[in-house]
Amino acid sequence: MSDICEKLSIREAGSSDYDEIMKIGEFLYGFDFVASMYHQYLTWYHCYVGIIEGQIIAFNAGKIVDGGKTMITSGARVKAKLQGQGIMGQIIKHIVKKLRHISPELEYDCLTATSETTSEHEDKILRNYKYILKQINCDICCKRTDFNTDKINPNIGNDIQEIRYNRLKEIFYSPTSQWMFPDHRIVADWSSYRLLEENIPSLLERFGFWESGHLQSTVISVAETYVVKDRLNYCLNFYGSDSMEIRNHIAFHIQRIPEFVTTKCDDIMLSMLFPEYVQNPGQYYELFKSNCNDKAGQYAGELRLYERQL
Incomplete structure (x- = not known):
């Protein structure tokens, strides 16, 4: 675990966190779907924020599908200056732990990525994930x-x-x-x-x-x-x-x-x-x-x- 992750705390996101989550950074060229559907996300997903020194620096949302067997995530983001230090990995572990309380039979974690992301990070992704389609x-x-x-x-x-x-x-x-x-x-x-x-x-x-x-x-x-x-x-x-x-x-x-x-x-x-x-x-x-x-x-x-x- 990196030094920065030692300072990380994770909690469930709420409606009052919207403004801080939007300040994490600009995503999808400024057309971030979470920005327009955040309050629905709180209903559709189990949403969590990562906090360092009192500031929200990361967000991710997890959901149980496939009859309790699979976790899907959506809207993941980390402040640019803190990316690549394991923060999102810690948040995903936290979400898995929480969702297993709801669905003990949880078995799979599913990830989707654009071609831009995979061109830079596919080797890293394939260390943990299997390519499906x-x-x-x-x-x-x-x-x-x-x-x-x-x-x-x-x-x-x-x-x-x-x-x-x-x-x-x-x-x-x-x-x-x-x-x-x-x-x-x-x-x-x-x-x-x-x-x-x-x-x-x-x-x-x-x-x-x-x-x-x-x-x-x-x-x-x-x-x-x-x-x-x-x-x-x-x-x-x-x-x-x-x-x-x-x-x-x-x-x-x-x-x-x-x-x-x-x-x-x-x-x-x-x-x-x-x-x-x-x-x-x-x-x-x-x-x-x-x-x-x-x-x-x-x-x-x-x-x-x-x-x-x-």
């Missing part, structure tokens, strides 16, 4: 004033249906899930959930699920929206390889974006994640440009999933 990330940004849906056929998406509890359970345990969901997992909000009925309530509490393909799903999209500062983030995860159906889902969700835009939103970001088996995901950026805004900017990368046995 990756998804392709495509973010598209534009100004609200440049966004329109006039070129999209309003009839697109008529066969796309929202998925409810019983239908999602049916999909999870169907033969289709074997090829649709790599490693028998679904990724939402950069977190991995095994295809278990126990995960369905928390998934449906936060995300919208949509399917096309009539009696047998060919494509499923998972949607979440939130506003960070002056930007609407519309986040989508796709499952299925039918490119025409994926295009229909994207067009369907693009048509829904105006429902969530407020006068506070100057920018719109459509963030899409695709399983590795989806061919040429860049084509869907071109779909957005040609139908909504030819000035839209694009970011492409990867999200990697790791897991370790505790």
Whole structure:
């Protein structure tokens, strides 16, 4: 344990800690989702702060999924000048200890990281974690004033249906899930959930699920929206390889974006994640440009999933 960790104390985070947590540093280029969803995080997760000399210098949030078998974390951060000294490792150990009081059968710790993080730290990650899978990330940004849906056929998406509890359970345990969901997992909000009925309530509490393909799903999209500062983030995860159906889902969700835009939103970001088996995901950026805004900017990368046995 480093000298700095000897000074570290850890406690549960509360609503009054918001301002100090936001001062830990700027994350995700200033568009930190925890900033807009902090109070929901206190409900969704078990949240903890790290404190040194009376100041909050770190934060992480842990949650039990997979019927008590797995811990997922979200929103982790440490002050820049204190990174690399083992602080987050101590906080994760603390969260594991606390969550084991709730779920003694806790067995796995799941980690997701962007391609930028893994390019610098993957050797270190692989000392403790096993690589599971990756998804392709495509973010598209534009100004609200440049966004329109006039070129999209309003009839697109008529066969796309929202998925409810019983239908999602049916999909999870169907033969289709074997090829649709790599490693028998679904990724939402950069977190991995095994295809278990126990995960369905928390998934449906936060995300919208949509399917096309009539009696047998060919494509499923998972949607979440939130506003960070002056930007609407519309986040989508796709499952299925039918490119025409994926295009229909994207067009369907693009048509829904105006429902969530407020006068506070100057920018719109459509963030899409695709399983590795989806061919040429860049084509869907071109779909957005040609139908909504030819000035839209694009970011492409990867999200990697790791897991370790505790």
